[in-house]
Amino acid sequence: MTAAPALRELQCGFAEAVLGRGGDATRWVTGAGLAPAARLQVYANTIAGTQIDTLRGTYPAVLALVGAEFFEAAAARYRLLHPSTRGNLQGFGGAFADFLAALPEASALTYLPDVARLEWLRQEAALAADAAPLDPTAPAVLDDDEPVRLMLHPSLRLLASAHPVLTIWRYATAPAGGHLQLDGRGEQVVLWRDGGDVALAATDAASHACIAALASGHDLDAAQADALAADADFDLAACLRSLIAQGLVVGFTQTGERTT
Amino acid sequence: MHDASTLATRPIPAAAGIGLRAPHLQRVLAERPRAPWFEMHSENFFGAGGAMLAALERVRSDYPLSLHGVGLSLGSADALDGEHLATLRALVRRYQPGLVSDHICWGAIGGIHLNDLLPLPFTTEALDLMVSRVQQVQDTLGREFLVENVSSYLTFRHAEMTEWEFVAELVRRAGCGLLLDVNNVYVNSVNHGFDAHAYLRAMPVAAVREIHLAGFTRKTDLAVPLLIDSHSRPVDAEVWALYAEALDRFGPVPTLIEWDQHLPELEVLLAEASRAEALIDDRRARAA
Structure with missing residues (x-):
């Protein structure tokens, strides 16, 4: 017993x-x-x-x-x-x-762990909080002497890979008969929620550096410096326009005050 | 988006609804089929935002909604997961479901989650724990909570009471509602060799708030046949008979068709619900 x-x-x-x-x-x-x-x-x-x-x-x-x-x-x-x-x-x-x-x-x-990282980030993006995009037409008062920090959409995720991770992911998830042609170069991927789906896009190294800096709370000047280190021809305005167009900028702060 | 303050609770009618699963969501939102209510799994909406919550918002605005959990692990010797409970609380506040439920089971120990509805020993220790946990959940949510009997494939030698005694006593002492899964009663009556009718007779009539129906599979590669609560098939004839008996005893109760594996077209689920609905209508006509 x-x-x-x-x-x-x-x-x-x-x-x-x-x-x-x-x-x-x-x-x-x-x-x-x-x-x-x-x-x-x-x-x-x-x-x-x-x-x-x-x-x-x-x-x-x-x-x-x-x-x-x-x-x-x-x-x-x-x-x-x-x-x-x-x-x-x-x-x-x-x-x-x-x-x-x-x-x-x-x-x-060798690329497999990064493909898995991309898929986990995709899940994180799908479940992240909602946030209304900043209205680009709304008037904003900026003090030219103060650093500006952007608040990016909560679903935004980034992955920099030494492998063409997005190309591989698209090939692997294509319904059938995909053709994979790799040139061996790495890819930087931006993920975000677009409507009901998660969008994935490859981006250049400088834009990736800029968005990564902004996402970690650096101000615009610092983000631009990071991007220029990757590519001397980096165009900050174009990068910001693209982020705003995708609804990925949800607010900005100056002198620590939050504005949305 | 609706403001939480404008969302009044829509009670679940005494009619037959279906468990709404992700593959059917878009069709339901696009076609708005005639269904008296839907039940969805709470944990599918534990994300901070995104498409699932947006869909829940739309379902909730058009249909009475019940939120059914599978992950609270009420009967675990570990403390309740405070974050899980807080997320459920926020979800319930936001969407004001007509019913909220989880299971009479455990699923985690030592911080490790097994993500299954595991059998409790029917002991006073487990009963005391379940009573206090259900009370904690009801206090946290500020509303009545329903507990559901689960299918099981084993019992423990040191049980001090029957399953039906355990369930009835839990509901009585915790002051909660009962989600009576008639399929699970039948499955367990076969798996453990007890009288399903006696089980139904032991249930507290006034506490039965909802009934679940689902299909089981028969596992035949073992020394004795074992019924598995697979939610993968139509409701069995024996379960329909037991359901009719339950309606006689408990009156017209909100009833749910559950189907999770090998999910068929929505029409198949709605047809199963119609069959339950006909039995409910029949009881209502006889009572009138």
Whole structure:
């Protein structure tokens, strides 16, 4: 006769069993015609299935690039190494790119972690807060002596990759028969929510440097300096016009005061 | 966008609605099918913004809405996830759903979430915990919360009471509503060999706020057949019969058709709902 476990002990033992970490939860389970381990296995399968399906949904390009069998094996290992920490599965899978980068079997696919990073940023962009774009026709009073900081749309994300990550992503997620031609150059990608979808666009290194500086709270002068370091011909006005046209500037501040 | 203050709660009618899943959202928004109400999964709207919340806004403005959670992990020995509860609270305040619910189960321990509806041992320790958790949720939300009985594939040797005693006592002590999943009652009656009719008779009539119906699959590769609550098929004939019995006992109750895996066309779900609706109408006509 096994002593009745306290609830925490039972749940810890159950979790160990369904995560394949051993333990002996079977001793608490009524068999009733089945091996207790077989009953626990029903849960183990469902839990693994749900979490792996979640990764499939978040990482369609990675799935297409490595194939179903490889993906499932990788996802199965990922979920044990990086267990879900929320009751909401939208937050599950954020470390998949780093996991893939450390996966010896995937080391030949050097671009794979960045494709995964792009897909995670895509999910972040989809779920980010809403914000109304700044009305470019509204009059603004600016003090020429004070630095200006822009507030960019909460869904805006950036990824700079040594690989043509957006080209690869588009190829992998195209319905069928895509043709991939790579010139080996890296791509800088801007992601943002455009209506109901997430837009992805490749951008030049200088614009990327400028937007990255603005997104991290630097003022316009500093952002311009960062961009000019990447390309002496960088045109700040054109970059800002493009951001405003896409509705990605939602406000600006001067001397710490917020204006929207 | 609606201001939260202008959004009055629309009660869920005693009629048959369907669980609205993402693949059907655009059609529902475009075609506005005749449906008395929809239920959606709370966690699908836990993002800060974006297309899903925009869609919820539109569904909510045209139909009575119920928000059904799968991730609170009410029966975990861990404390409730405060952020999860706060997000749910904000969602409920914003959209004022007619009903709000989650399950009589656990899903996380030691900070690790298994993202499943896991079985509780039917002990006084688990019961006391569930009562306090449901009270905490009702206090936080400032409204009645519904708890749902789940399907299970095992029971624990140290159970101190039956499942129906546990459920009835939880609802009585917590002062919450009951979301009675008739399919889950049937599935468990087969899986654990108890009398489904006795289960229904043990449920507190006045607390039943909603009924769930769904299809199960039969797992046949084990030593004994096991019914799996897969939400992947039409409602089984035995479950329809049990549902009719439930309506006799609990009266016309808002009823939901749930379908999650191998999701068919919207028409199939609406047809299942019509079948439930006919049974509700029949009870109402007889009562009149």
